[in-house]
Amino acid sequence: MSIEVADLCKTYGNQKAIDGISFKALPGGVLGFLGPNGAGKSTTMKILTCFIPQTSGTAHICGFDVQTESMEVRRHIGYLPEHNPLYLDMYVREALAFIGAIQKIDQTEKRINDVIDRCGLGDQQNKKLGTLSKGYRQRVGLAQAILADPKVLILDEPTSGLDPNQVITIRALIKDLSKTKTVVLSTHIMQEVDAICENVIIINKGKIVADDTLAALRSKHNNKSLENIFIELTGSHVHQAQII
């Protein structure tokens, strides 16, 4: 089991950001995390990447517990955070070399060249991160996540802000990576889930409302579009009715 989450809870004051979620993820197929804003997707990811601790419940990545064996967990994951934080005054190669040094990778130069190729950063590689467009910055973030060749990839809205051409390239890359790695990504974009995800988890208000393969989910809901399934399960049509 690459990712195992059991009864995870996170409470902020009186508010339960995550309320008893449990799921598993394995290599060989992208797991899509869907949910409305504020549902708990990013919070779950931050817990899985050892950034914040959970209030209760357990999470294991590659068999390591995120609370007690946090260093080991962090050696096995690649994480692309929601807002893609980058050191804007560094150059592309410099930033990758820095991450490479932290992760203690071998053959740094070769690996950086490899990753720059895969993420399509070839002609941008000697520019400062601050001068790159959003799409290229996103690619650098992704490059940083895959640099150490981690077994588990956790991507928080990886195609946010990209134009359609870039989106296609990144999706192809993610799908390719998922063949040998466990990939979890969070998104609002239904087409993305349709395009690359094998398994889907829908979260609403901190609870899992669906956890299935994409095909099974569709057949359970009479082959409706994913968007309609999402709206139905996350109850926003109720709010729409109230507004009208």
Add this chain to the structure above:
Amino acid sequence: MISILFKEISGFFTSWVAYLIMAAFMLVTGLFLWVFPDSSILDYGYAGLDSFFNIAPYLFIFLVPAITMRAIAEEKKDGTFELLATRPLSDWDILFGKFLACLAIVLLTLLPTLIYYFSIYHLGITRGNIDTGAVIGSYIGLVLLGSAFTSIGLFTSSLSNNQIIAFTVAVFLCFFSFGGFDSISSIISLQGIASFLTQLGINEHYQSVSRGVLDTRDLIYFLSFTALFLFLSKTILGARKW
């Protein structure tokens, strides 16, 4: 930790602010020591760097917070702290790397002042007529002072994600820990513990080291002081895990 160290140092020098800070420090010390008649060595007439070592701590009170203010505050503000915290790095790696980087920059700023030493060495009526032992002791004192102030600066930087607040609180804390205790100990009602209070302040220990004899009590004081604030900084950084 080493990679953090190198990244911080090179990051510091990509911005023009770094050069400005270092130039300003050299300019002010130069003015005080060679131009202003009140404190100028040339008017004072004695071949010694006492004036420099008297004003240097007060300049450090502004210099060091300016160097450390962005260390953690900027990372928190830009979100890059999340980038570091989700890598196989311990909080100590991050903190100590930044501390050593800031200290290295403080030392780099101090380095050009060796020119003053060589100048007086050659300018004296008899060549070499300068108390080298005291100068070495004073430089060591300044380095220890720098490390104490750097730890304070890192602490305040970790408290807020606003660099100006980090700077201001650091200046206040540095000033208080340097000269504040001396002032408090002169309050008449506290005369009984006056000497205890002065020993809590940095000035007392800095003066002691500047004499040129490195007393282990002073060394332990500076190291403990630095360790205390580094520990406090680590606690603040770890607060996200409570």
